[in-house]
Amino acid sequence: MTRFVVGPAREIPPGAVRVVHPESERAGIGVFNVDGEFYALRNHCPHMGAPLCSGSIKGTGAARARASGAFEVEWTREGEIITCPWHHWEFEIKSGRTIFPSKSRVRRYDVELEEPAPGSALEARLRRGVETVPVVVEDDATVVLLLGGGGA
Amino acid sequence: MVVDAAVHPSISTEEYLRRLPGPWRDHNMGLPTPLGRLWETPIDEVADLAAAGDPERVAEAVFGAGDVDAAILTPLTRGILPNRLHATAVAAATNDWLAEAFLDGSADERFYGSIRVAVTDVEGAVREIERWAGNPRFVQVAVGLRAFAHFGEEQYLPIWEAAAAHGLPVYVQDDLANAAEMWHSVAGQPVHWAEADTLRALTAIVQMASVMGSGLYERLPDLRFIFGDGGLDLAPTLLWRLNNDWRAGRVEVPWIEELPSTLVQRYARFVCSYTDGRPDGETLDPELVAVTRPGTLAIYGSHHPHWDGATRAEATEGLGDEDAARVLAGNALETIPRLAAALGVEVAA
Amino acid sequence: MTDLQVAAPAASARRVAVKRIDCDVHLTPMPATLVDFMPRDVLDTVMRKDLRRLIPRSCYLLLGEGLRQDAWGPDGEVPGTHKETVKRQLWGEAKMDFGFMTPLVGVGADPAVNLAIMRGLNAWQAETWLNEDNLRFFGSICVPVDNVPGAIAEIERWAGHEGFRQILIQPDGDRPFGHPSYLPLWETAARHRLPVAMHFNESNRLQMGITPTGRFTTYFEYHAISHPLEYAAHLTSWITAGTFARLPEFKVVFVEGGFLWHRPLIARMSRQWEAKRGFLAEATKSPLECLRDQVRFSSQPLESAVRPKELAAYLRAAEADKLLMFATDYPHYDFDDPDVALPPAVDDALRGRIMSENAREFYNLPATRPGGPYDEVDA
Numbered sequence: 001m002t003r004f005v006v007g008p009a010r011e012i013p014p015g016a017v018r019v020v021h022p023e024s025e026r027a028g029i030g031v032f033n034v035d036g037e038f039y040a041l042r043n044h045c046p047h048m049g050a051p052l053c054s055g056s057i058k059g060t061g062a063a064r065a066r067a068s069g070a071f072e073v074e075w076t077r078e079g080e081i082i083t084c085p086w087h088h089w090e091f092e093i094k095s096g097r098t099i100f101p102s103k104s105r106v107r108r109y110d111v112e113l114e115e116p117a118p119g120s121a122l123e124a125r126l127r128r129g130v131e132t133v134p135v136v137v138e139d140d141a142t143v144v145l146l147l148g149g150g151g152a
Numbered sequence: 153m154v155v156d157a158a159v160h161p162s163i164s165t166e167e168y169l170r171r172l173p174g175p176w177r178d179h180n181m182g183l184p185t186p187l188g189r190l191w192e193t194p195i196d197e198v199a200d201l202a203a204a205g206d207p208e209r210v211a212e213a214v215f216g217a218g219d220v221d222a223a224i225l226t227p228l229t230r231g232i233l234p235n236r237l238h239a240t241a242v243a244a245a246t247n248d249w250l251a252e253a254f255l256d257g258s259a260d261e262r263f264y265g266s267i268r269v270a271v272t273d274v275e276g277a278v279r280e281i282e283r284w285a286g287n288p289r290f291v292q293v294a295v296g297l298r299a300f301a302h303f304g305e306e307q308y309l310p311i312w313e314a315a316a317a318h319g320l321p322v323y324v325q326d327d328l329a330n331a332a333e334m335w336h337s338v339a340g341q342p343v344h345w346a347e348a349d350t351l352r353a354l355t356a357i358v359q360m361a362s363v364m365g366s367g368l369y370e371r372l373p374d375l376r377f378i379f380g381d382g383g384l385d386l387a388p389t390l391l392w393r394l395n396n397d398w399r400a401g402r403v404e405v406p407w408i409e410e411l412p413s414t415l416v417q418r419y420a421r422f423v424c425s426y427t428d429g430r431p432d433g434e435t436l437d438p439e440l441v442a443v444t445r446p447g448t449l450a451i452y453g454s455h456h457p458h459w460d461g462a463t464r465a466e467a468t469e470g471l472g473d474e475d476a477a478r479v480l481a482g483n484a485l486e487t488i489p490r491l492a493a494a495l496g497v498e499v500a501a
Numbered sequence: 502m503t504d505l506q507v508a509a510p511a512a513s514a515r516r517v518a519v520k521r522i523d524c525d526v527h528l529t530p531m532p533a534t535l536v537d538f539m540p541r542d543v544l545d546t547v548m549r550k551d552l553r554r555l556i557p558r559s560c561y562l563l564l565g566e567g568l569r570q571d572a573w574g575p576d577g578e579v580p581g582t583h584k585e586t587v588k589r590q591l592w593g594e595a596k597m598d599f600g601f602m603t604p605l606v607g608v609g610a611d612p613a614v615n616l617a618i619m620r621g622l623n624a625w626q627a628e629t630w631l632n633e634d635n636l637r638f639f640g641s642i643c644v645p646v647d648n649v650p651g652a653i654a655e656i657e658r659w660a661g662h663e664g665f666r667q668i669l670i671q672p673d674g675d676r677p678f679g680h681p682s683y684l685p686l687w688e689t690a691a692r693h694r695l696p697v698a699m700h701f702n703e704s705n706r707l708q709m710g711i712t713p714t715g716r717f718t719t720y721f722e723y724h725a726i727s728h729p730l731e732y733a734a735h736l737t738s739w740i741t742a743g744t745f746a747r748l749p750e751f752k753v754v755f756v757e758g759g760f761l762w763h764r765p766l767i768a769r770m771s772r773q774w775e776a777k778r779g780f781l782a783e784a785t786k787s788p789l790e791c792l793r794d795q796v797r798f799s800s801q802p803l804e805s806a807v808r809p810k811e812l813a814a815y816l817r818a819a820e821a822d823k824l825l826m827f828a829t830d831y832p833h834y835d836f837d838d839p840d841v842a843l844p845p846a847v848d849d850a851l852r853g854r855i856m857s858e859n860a861r862e863f864y865n866l867p868a869t870r871p872g873g874p875y876d877e878v879d880a
Contacts, residue, residue, distance in 0.1 A: 047399075048838040054571050063367070063407035070306055071367040071407045085570030086836050087400045100402045101409060194777045301715040334713050337734035338727070340676040346781050347677065347737040350769045354730055354762075355713045361726055365719040385768070389761035392804035392812075393725040400835065401721045404562050408721075413807060426772065431764050431818040432789055433771025439814040443806075444765070459776065 006031050006143040009113060012038070015079055019043050019053050024147055029109055031143055032057070032093045034079055038143055039093050040109035041082065050086040052106060057082055060090055060099055110146040153481040155491065156223040157323075158380050158423050158453025158461065159214055162204035163227055163249050171245035176238050190329040190336075191345035194459055204457045207259035213456050215260060221481070222491060224323075224453075225254055226266040226294045226380065231328030233270070240276030243268040247284055255289040264491060266294035266323050269311065271303075277311045285318040291490040297326040297352065297381060298333040303359045304366025312368065312375050319489045321376035321421075324359060326352045349460075353382030353425075357390050360420050364394070367407040369419040376487050377420050378451060384422035385429065385444035391416060416449070421487050423453040424479065426462040429470060438470045447475035451483045515872035520853075521839055522860040523600040524799040525700070525756050525828035526591065526638070528581045530625045532556055535606070538628070539621035543613055554614065555606055559703045561710065561720040565834045567703070572832040580832035591831055592637065592875035595839050598857070599866060600638050600831075601666065602626060603756060607702045608671055612648040616655070619643040623659055631664030635871045639864070641669035641698055646683065653689045660693040666864050667696045667754065672731040673707050679735070679742025691750040696797075696863070699735065700756040701728050728758035733766055736796065740770060745795045746786035752795045752863070757830060760798045764819040767792055792824065797863055799828035800855060801837040809844035813851075822851050826860040 004022045012018050012033045019028045028043035030053025045052040059078035063071050081090050081099065090099035096106040169177055203209040214223045227246050233239040246268045254263045267284045269277035284290045293315045301307065315322050329348065335341045336348040356379040363369050363377065394412035402408065408415065428445040429436050445467075452468075455461030468476040485492040485499055492499045532555035536544060559567070572590060574583030581587060591597050604622045608615045626640040642659045644652035652670075659665045668690050676682065690697050710717040710727060717723035732755045739745055739753065755763075770788040774781055806812035816825065829837050843852055861868065 048836070048841050050569075050836075050838075051571050056565075056570070061403040061406040068306075069371050070309075071370070073404065073406055083565075085565070086834055087396075088403075088564045088834060089399055090403065098399075100399055102399075192780060194780055298714045302712070302718070305715070305718070334711075334715075336713050337677055337738075338708075338711050338713065338730045339672060339674050339678070339734040339738075340680075342677055342734070342738060343680055344738075344741040344781070344783075346741045346770065346773050346777070346784070347679075347734070349773065350737045350766050351713070351730075351733055353765065353769070354726075354733055358712045358714060358717075358722075358726060358730070361722045362715075362718070365717075365722040382769075385765040386762060389759070389765070389804060389815075390726055390729065392761070392806055393729075393759055393802070394721070395807075396802055396805055396835075397721050397725045401562070401564060401719075401724070404719055405721045411807065425769070427765065427768035430768050431820075433768040433775070437814075437818045440818050443811050443815060460772075 002147040004145040004147055006145055009038070009141040009143050012143060015057060017053055017057060017082075020145070022145065022147055027051070028053070029145060030082070031111060031145065032082070034093050038111040038113065040111045040145055041091070041093065041096050042107040042109070044106065045084040045086065045089060046104045046106055047084065047087055047089055050084050052082060052084050052091065055083045055085040057093070112144045112146060113141040114144050115141055153477075153495075153497070154220045154464065155452070155481045155484040156214055156220050156454045156456075157378070157451045157484050158455045159210065159223045159225050160204070160455065160458060161210055161225050161227050161250070161254065162201045163246060164201065164205055167205070167249050168242065168245050171248050172241055176241045179238070190331055190341070191348060193345050200457075205253075207254050207263070210456070211260040211263070214454065215262060220262065221495060222262050222264055224264045224266065224291060224488070224491070225250060226323055226325055227268065228325065228327050229268060229296070231330035232272070232296065232298060232332040234332050236270060236273035236276065239270035240273040240280065243270050244280055247280065251284070251287065251289075255287070264289055264291045264494065266290070266292050267320070268294050271295050271299050271308055271311060274307060274310050278314045281311070281314040281318065281320070285320070288490060288494060291488050291494070292321045292323045292378070294323040294325055297324050297355055297359065300334065302362030303377070304362035304364070304368045312372055316372045316375040319374070321378055321487050323378045323380055324356065326355070326381040353386045356381060356383035356422075357386055360387065360416065361390070361394060363419060364408060364412055364415060365405055367405075369415065370407050373418070375419060378423065378487060379420065380423045380453065382422075382425055384424060384450055385427065387416065387422065387449070388413070388443045420449065421451050421483055422449055423455075424450050424462045424467040425460070426466045428462075436470045441470040445471070445479070447471065447478045448483070450479045451487070452480050516869040517598065517872050517876060518869055519598040519861060519867065520857050521595070521597045522827065522857045522866065523591065523595075523597040523829050523831065524754070524826045524860055525603050525801060525830050526600040527605060527830065527833060528587065528602050528630060528638070529604045529606065530622070530629070531579060531582055535618070535621045535625060538624040539617050543617035554609060555618065559709075561703070561723050563703065563720065567833055569832045569834055569836055587832070588875055591829070592873060595829060595831070597829070597839065598637065598870055601698075602630060602638055602640050603669055603698065603700050604641070604643060605671075605700060605702050608645060608647070608673055608707070610707065612645060612651070615645040616648050616651040619645055620655060623655065627659070627662060627664065631662070636664055637870065637873070639666040640664045641667050642695070643669045644686075646670050646674050646678070646686070649683065649686050652686055656689050656693065656695070660695060665695075667698045669698045669700060671702050672699055672735060673702075677734045677738030679738030679740075679744050684744070687744055687748055687751045691748040694750050696752040696754055698754040698756050699732060701731055701758065729762040732758040733762070736763065737766065737770065740788050740791050741781055741784045743783035743785050745791040746784065749794070752797070754797045754799060754826070756799045756828065757801060758798070759802065759804060760800060760821070760825055761804050761815055761819055763792070763798065764815075793820065797824055797826055797859065799826050800842070801828040801830040802835050803837055803842050809846040812844060813846035813848075816847065817851065822854045823859060825855050826863065827856045
């Protein structure tokens with residue numbers, strides 16, 4: 001199990017995504033914050049290989065019956081869906097499955113939040129690597145990808 | 153067993169005028185050829201219209217060769233009539249004539265009928281369905297292919313509800329072109345008969361798709377449409393496009409929860425045409441029949457007396473015995489419960 | 502169309518085999534750029550510089566405004582407008598060798614405005630994309646169909662330019678295009694041996710989503726079915742009116758409308774032609790011959806079958822080995838990626854025909870091209 005440090009959790013606020021490029025995944029991996037929980041998906045749409053994680057994070061439509069029985073569209077699950085920047089296939093960020101029933105899915109990776117111990121190697125790497133924002137380590141969790149062996 | 157799902161007896165103007173109430177009786181319904189008066193059409197060559205309205209001669213033509221167990225009659229009416237009350241009066245007169253001439257017991261007992269209704273008069277259409285629903289020789293409802301809105305739209309719902317409630321599928325037939333309908337192509341009115349004759353299959357697909365796009369199939373799961381005038385071989389190609397557009401655009405039609413190409417099997421059937429599976433119009437491609445004449449969707453109909461019906465041999469060429477049996481009778485019986493009951497055939501639910 | 506070859510390169514220059522030709526690339530100018538190329542008199546009078554007319558908008562739910570979201574330029578340039586991005590994505594990533602431009606701006610109700618817009622598009626193509634050595638993009642002479650004399654003049658203006666290889670029209674007409682009122686336009690195209698490419702527009706047009714029995718309500722239905730409806734109207738019309746028969750050099754490409762739907766319609770017409778020739782007096786050439794000699798289709802969006810072997814079988818039966826020419830539709834959202842759009846069930850010979858050979862023969866393009874700076878970009 002390889003661990004890949006993504007960065008401070010507060011740099012990926014809810015609704016945001018960051019694409020990282022560990023060596024083992026040429027397409028890259030998108031790390032999403034959905035309502036405070038972190039998820040990671042391969043940056044590659046199973047349809048035609050588009051860079052999935054540069055699509056839109058949004059909700060989706062659900063069918064709802066009116067009083068007459070006619071259908072209308074209810075907007076729901078805001079923030080839980082990533083739509084492919086090409087053909088708009090919708091994927092559930094948490095599972096990588098398409099919203100339309102299918103066997104297609106995008107590979108998931110496991111994500112952990114880690115509190116770096118003061119003086120740890122991780123803390124040192126963060127201080128060196130994340131130059132743009134001063135890293136406040138005491139209360140700042142770090143997002144870490146678990147590569148190889150994890151995900152589906 | 154063989155069911156001929158598409159026979160088109162012809163009603164003369166005199167018969168209409170005998171049955172129409174006033175003020176419609178005074179309208180001189182000039183008899184256009186059954187394929188309309190916008191273009192010169194080939195129907196004149198084959199149709200002895202008097203014969204096409206005579207129950208004995210129709211019986212001879214349809215049953216004469218032997219071993220047809222049932223024929224479903226759907227007369228053409230005169231196309232869209234702008235005044236919807238007029239349209240319903242004509243539909244009612246059509247049904248009166250059909251019942252009297254073909255279905256009352258004096259004619260061949262293997263004839264069955266369609267209840268013609270005008271979709272532009274929703275209340276009148278429902279009333280007409282209710283009027284005939286008690287007669288077991290009427291086994292389906294029939295509507296014209298062309299309207300001014302797609303079948304999935306809300307205003308038509310009571311018609312489909314009435315049909316479904318009585319276990320009557322809806323047969324869809326391209327009626328006459330009398331210039332009261334919309335342009336026959338989306339680029340204006342075609343110049344030649346052959347264009348309109350070719351393009352009508354696409355209009356059937358438009359209606360097929362609207363049932364899906366509106367969710368109508370979900371609201372009325374017992375409703376069935378039988379498209380009588382083309383589309384069987386065209387449907388797969390456009391369903392493959394609809395599949396792509398569903399995967400991309402599901403967000404707009406979230407009631408669709410499976411591939412359109414699978415979903416269509418729930419509610420649509422198509423009458424065979426002789427070009428199904430023949431990419432050059434003549435030679436059967438055996439690899440294509442599974443796609444263009446699937447055993448699940450095809451229903452045989454002769455289209456007597458029109459020139460363009462498939463023969464039984466054409467309709468079943470390249471099919472295995474099981475699929476051939478479905479095309480010749482099984483699919484019709486499964487889709488038309490009253491017919492199955494009349495023939496004493498039990499159909500799996 | 503003259504028998505053009507790419508100018509012979511210097512002896513040391515590397516040449517690359519042409520394997521991928523893209524028959525539908527939507528490079529379109531920004532409105533503020535386009536006005537610089539439009540005739541002044543129309544801008545100052547009829548249009549009054551209202552640029553909204555030039556901005557594509559659809560009243561249907563157009564996903565992602567119709568664009569690939571990863572095709573924006575480095576400074577936020579609209580997809581298809583930043584040259585470097587276009588070349589990197591099309592030549593480098595997609596590995597296309599040649600591309601045909603199909604610029605689209607919607608037509609409206611006023612023929613004067615329509616013509617002015619198209620004149621602008623043609624001038625823009627010539628100056629922006631067709632002024633390079635060793636052309637890899639080819640242009641389309643955009644003309645309106647609601648002003649046949651104006652369209653003919655515009656064809657005459659550009660027909661001698663080596664960068665323009667076809668004419669581009671939209672399917673919006675008052676009558677199907679076999680109607681005699683359009684004949685002079687096809688005669689002009691035939692005389693110059695320029696194929697006529699037809700491409701719908703999803704923004705400004707005279708009637709959105711109309712069908713012979715109503716109007717589409719959902720984009721789902723509209724996008725799948727309206728373009729076959731449009732193209733079928735003209736295909737059947739040109740055949741039955743005898744336009745193909747009468748003008749052997751008149752050739753048509755149906756772009757971005759799908760492919761397989763044509764086959765059941767042609768099958769039907771073949772039977773009509775055999776059985777009811779008396780009602781087809783002007784169709785002196787059989788539908789199949791018209792199709793094979795004078796009609797082509799671009800592939801995107803390629804139909805996707807549940808069972809790919811069925812798609813391959815249907816493609817073969819529909820003579821894709823002659824009739825089908827690959828396209829990506831770059832930079833639109835429903836881009837067909839050349840690596841994966843054709844399923845593996847399509848054999849190599851057919852694949853080669855679709856990916857480049859059919860277009861090479863149809864447009865008389867060379868079999869090799871000079872090597873370029875994007876050849877080594879990683880896909």
